[in-house]
Amino acid sequence: MSDLRDLLIRGSEKVIGHYRVLLANAKTESERQFYRSRIEREQHLLDELLGGFPDRVAA
Numbered sequence: 001m002s003d004l005r006d007l008l009i010r011g012s013e014k015v016i017g018h019y020r021v022l023l024a025n026a027k028t029e030s031e032r033q034f035y036r037s038r039i040e041r042e043q044h045l046l047d048e049l050l051g052g053f054p055d056r057v058a059a
Helices: 002-024 029-049
Strands: none
Touching: 002 029
């Protein structure tokens, strides 16, 4: 089960990284808003996976 959890954590971190790149290159405010909301959502899911250990943050 730990392997699956680790895979999900790495996946969430990767998704957050991709959205950060998209956010940095967003051309409109609506795009920026969308990417920020997706990052927040994914970060919340990552925090749940980490089980209250937010010291490991997405890269």
